Amino acid sequence: MAESVRRVLGKPGSVDVRRYTKLLKAVGERETALRELSDAELTERAAELGNAEGPYDRTDLAELCAVGREAARRALGERPFDVQLVGVMALLDGHVAEMATGEGKTLAGALAAAGFALRGRRVHVLSVNDYLARRDAEWMRPLYDLLGVAVAWIGQESTREERAVAYTADITYASVSELGFDVLRDRLVTDAGDRVVAEPDVALIDEADSVLVDEARVPLVLAGAAEAAEADLEMAELVRRLRPKIHYEVDGEGRNVQLTESGIDLVERELGGIDLYSEEDTSVLPRVNLALHAHALLQRDVHYVVRDGEVRLINESRGRIALLQRWPDGLQAAVEAKEKVAVSETGEIFDSITVQALVLRYPTRCGMTGTAMAVAEQLREFYELEVAVVPPNKPCVRVDEEDRLYATPEDKEDALIEEVGTVHATGRPILIGTQDVAESERLAKRLADAGLECVVLNAKNDADEAAVIAEAGTYGAITVSTQMAGRGTDIRLGGSDMADRERVVETGGLYVMGYGRYPSSRLDDQLRGRAGRQGDPGSSIFFVSVEDELIAANAPEARHADVTAEGEITDSAWRATVDHAQRVAEGQLLELHRNTWRYNQLIDVQRGVVLEYRQFVLADGLGDRQLAVDCAEKHAELVEAVGEEEVARAAKLITLYHLDRGWTDHNAFLADLREGIHLRFLGRRNPLDEFNRDAVPAFTGFLEEARARAAETFEALEPQDGRLDVEVAGVKRPHTTWTYMVHEHPFSTEFESVVGRVKNVLGQR
Numbered sequence: 105m106a107e108s109v110r111r112v113l114g115k116p117g118s119v120d121v122r123r124y125t126k127l128l129k130a131v132g133e134r135e136t137a138l139r140e141l142s143d144a145e146l147t148e149r150a151a152e153l154g155n156a157e158g159p160y161d162r163t164d165l166a167e168l169c170a171v172g173r174e175a176a177r178r179a180l181g182e183r184p185f186d187v188q189l190v191g192v193m194a195l196l197d198g199h200v201a202e203m204a205t206g207e208g209k210t211l212a213g214a215l216a217a218a219g220f221a222l223r224g225r226r227v228h229v230l231s232v233n234d235y236l237a238r239r240d241a242e243w244m245r246p247l248y249d250l251l252g253v254a255v256a257w258i259g260q261e262s263t264r265e266e267r268a269v270a271y272t273a274d275i276t277y278a279s280v281s282e283l284g285f286d287v288l289r290d291r292l293v294t295d296a297g298d299r300v301v302a303e304p305d306v307a308l309i310d311e312a313d314s315v316l317v318d319e320a321r322v323p324l325v326l327a328g329a330a331e332a333a334e335a336d337l338e339m340a341e342l343v344r345r346l347r348p349k350i351h352y353e354v355d356g357e358g359r360n361v362q363l364t365e366s367g368i369d370l371v372e373r374e375l376g377g378i379d380l381y382s383e384e385d386t387s388v389l390p391r392v393n394l395a396l397h398a399h400a401l402l403q404r405d406v407h408y409v410v411r412d413g414e415v416r417l418i419n420e421s422r423g424r425i426a427l428l429q430r431w432p433d434g435l436q437a438a439v440e441a442k443e444k445v446a447v448s449e450t451g452e453i454f455d456s457i458t459v460q461a462l463v464l465r466y467p468t469r470c471g472m473t474g475t476a477m478a479v480a481e482q483l484r485e486f487y488e489l490e491v492a493v494v495p496p497n498k499p500c501v502r503v504d505e506e507d508r509l510y511a512t513p514e515d516k517e518d519a520l521i522e523e524v525g526t527v528h529a530t531g532r533p534i535l536i537g538t539q540d541v542a543e544s545e546r547l548a549k550r551l552a553d554a555g556l557e558c559v560v561l562n563a564k565n566d567a568d569e570a571a572v573i574a575e576a577g578t579y580g581a582i583t584v585s586t587q588m589a590g591r592g593t594d595i596r597l598g599g600s601d602m603a604d605r606e607r608v609v610e611t612g613g614l615y616v617m618g619y620g621r622y623p624s625s626r627l628d629d630q631l632r633g634r635a636g637r638q639g640d641p642g643s644s645i646f647f648v649s650v651e652d653e654l655i656a657a658n659a660p661e662a663r664h665a666d667v668t669a670e671g672e673i674t675d676s677a678w679r680a681t682v683d684h685a686q687r688v689a690e691g692q693l694l695e696l697h698r699n700t701w702r703y704n705q706l707i708d709v710q711r712g713v714v715l716e717y718r719q720f721v722l723a724d725g726l727g728d729r730q731l732a733v734d735c736a737e738k739h740a741e742l743v744e745a746v747g748e749e750e751v752a753r754a755a756k757l758i759t760l761y762h763l764d765r766g767w768t769d770h771n772a773f774l775a776d777l778r779e780g781i782h783l784r785f786l787g788r789r790n791p792l793d794e795f796n797r798d799a800v801p802a803f804t805g806f807l808e809e810a811r812a813r814a815a816e817t818f819e820a821l822e823p824q825d826g827r828l829d830v831e832v833a834g835v836k837r838p839h840t841t842w843t844y845m846v847h848e849h850p851f852s853t854e855f856e857s858v859v860g861r862v863k864n865v866l867g868q869r
């Protein structure tokens with residue numbers, strides 16, 4: 105081990121792990137003595153670590169690792185490797201531990217979580233999905249029991265009561281989205297005791313790069329029901345008649361769509377000769393845009409599926425259906441109209457939080473992932489996190505072959521299928537990673553036509569996917585999957601029981617094939633990492649076409665390369681072009697991340713002001729005190745009639761109502777503002793400055809306004825049977841709420857769509 109540790113020391117940009125490896129000897133020396141202890145004595149030793157406060161000194165750290173190792177050996181039958189303990193120490197120091205796939209991050213994370221918990225810290229272990237949250241919590245439970253710390257998990261189906269209990273545990277496992285939704289719902293309570301999530305303390309983030317970088321910009325949204333949306337069937341019908349490239353153009357990345365001149369003509373004609381851009385009637389253009397977006401950019405089976413008469417979103421990056429998630433109203437209704445299904449309830453957005461803001465609430469953050477170094481700078485810039493590179497337990501012997509590059513997608517696919525046929529004939533298991541669900545299905549069909557039976561992972565639930573991917577290392581298996589499907593699940597050679605391991609090892613181990621490069625090399629590496637775990641043999645290769653979206657959009661010159669009769673591009677210079685295209689895409693994503701974050705920072709400051717005030721109303725009776733001043737006479741009169749307690753209750757509800765109402769409206773205003781910024785962007789001014797210029801004054805007087813409205817409502821209260829009915833006075837809480845995640849909503853507040861539409865406007869002049 106020492107040798108492998110030495111190999112990575114000093115990797116630029118990473119934390120020096122020598123201070124951890126130096127402790128391993130001391131950890132090892134305690135092992136024999138700890139083996140002599142009874143279980144109860146071991147638990148006692150763990151508890152003693154809680155006698156001190158704050159970070160562990162070196163002696164206690166060695167003790168923690170030794171006790172943790174012994175507990176894991178007894179409770180799970182797995183004795184943590186030295187490198188896992190290095191990971192534990194890095195996590196306890198608040199770093200992101202980079203540990204390759206299959207190195208046992210789950211166990212390392214659990215020991216670190218226990219380490220924090222033993223010192224009285226409350227830990228949230230954040231997973232990428234519910235299935236993993238539950239699996240990992242249950243898997244590690246015997247270990248936590250032996251160490252004397254309480255563990256719990258929550259999932260989409262957990263009730264409010266179950267959540268409240270789960271969050272009181274020392275360590276709570278939850279998916280990032282469920283945690284975010286709970287935080288949002290907590291912001292709306294009218295009783296301090298109804299909140300479920302405890303104060304944020306330690307966040308230990310699994311798949312840290314996915315969560316902190318890929319998903320960072322994703323807003324988690326809490327909305328509430330108002331009335332049913334109108335189905336715009338007229339527009340859905342109209343845009344159905346438009347032809348791509350003639351009536352509308354979609355930009356290279358599929359993020360924006362715009363009508364062409366002839367599209368505008370046709371729409372205007374069909375709507376009885378109106379002027380779409382007339383200043384008098386501005387309501388038609390947004391309707392056309394919404395319908396066109398639903399029609400041209402959102403594809404069935406790629407972005408959503410229609411199941412049981414409902415439109416259900418597919419979480420693109422994970423390739424699975426997201427329950428309870430929907431697009432913001434107009435768009436959801438437009439897709440429902442397109443698919444001719446019943447229109448679901450509409451509502452308004454109460455509040456939202458980005459994954460980044462959610463994580464930044466935690467004073468202590470740490471995480472683990474197989475691919476952190478590639479985003480080390482972003483982790484530092486956005487989260488003040490450093491990466492600690494933990495070497496593998498056994499050196500990785502996987503062979504990463506050079507990309508095979510083709511002129512057209514057809515050539516690429518033919519070559520891939522031929523390669524699958526050849527390799528499959530040797531019995532070697534193959535895993536093919538695709539870009540999305542539709543591509544998986546299409547490829548699977550082509551394979552089947554070629555007599556190659558395969559299993560496809562397609563937007564089923566996470567548990568099913570895990571079961572399927574676990575068998576991907578079986579002799580002769582061909583598995584087709586999106587990049588993320590079944591993540592977190594071990595692919596063991598010879599099947600999940602490893603019965604056939606030797607035979608599969610002889611074939612060369614798992615063969616991972618990428619069907620096109622992903623928008624970041626990190627995602628490529630994650631796919632490659634499916635093979636070659638824990639020193640297993642394996643290899644990886646990507647089949648790329650220069651017409652793949654990534655290359656065509658970012659390095660269009662590659663189209664001019666010379667090709668062989670099979671359509672292959674063998675000149676290695678073009679491979680560099682593929683890398684270049686990927687780097688351009690990575691750069692664009694980073695810029696997007698920065699921009700969204702800049703917008704969100706101001707909104708977060710304003711939100712913080714409202715939430716702080718809300719807390720005073722909720723817990724300290726601020727609303728009642730203010731109303732006693734603002735409406736002195738009425739207040740005295742009501743106290744006389746129904747008593748102080750009842751007046752305080754009503755005052756609190758009224759004040760909270762107007763605060764929440766005001767925030768909902770302000771949110772809507774900010775969203776509109778961001779959408780409208782593009783017009784001013786034409787004047788070549790910085791859109792962010794423009795946004796701030798309006799967003800700041802719009803918030804001025806927010807609290808005073810809420811206070812004045814509360815006074816108005818309060819004045820209207822009438823006692824009835826010794827009670828004050830605030831509903832009669834107009835205080836209506838939402839009767840139902842729902843949550844969703846926003847992925848690249850076109851008319852949203854996303855900067856790219858703002859820029860995209862600036863281009864649209866310019867193009868029409």
Ligand SMILES: Nc1ncnc2c1ncn2[C@@H]1O[C@H](COP(=O)(O)OP(=O)(O)OP(=O)(O)O)[C@@H](O)[C@H]1O
Nearest residue numbers: 182183184185205206207208209210211592593594
């Ligand atoms: N110290 C150990 N001794 C033996 N087996 C171990 C040890 N640590 C982990 N394992 C096993 O290694 C396998 C991989 O563990 P785990 O799933 O935690 O890896 P991972 O690093 O999280 O991988 P992924 O990147 O896929 O999430 C599991 O089957 C686990 O039981």
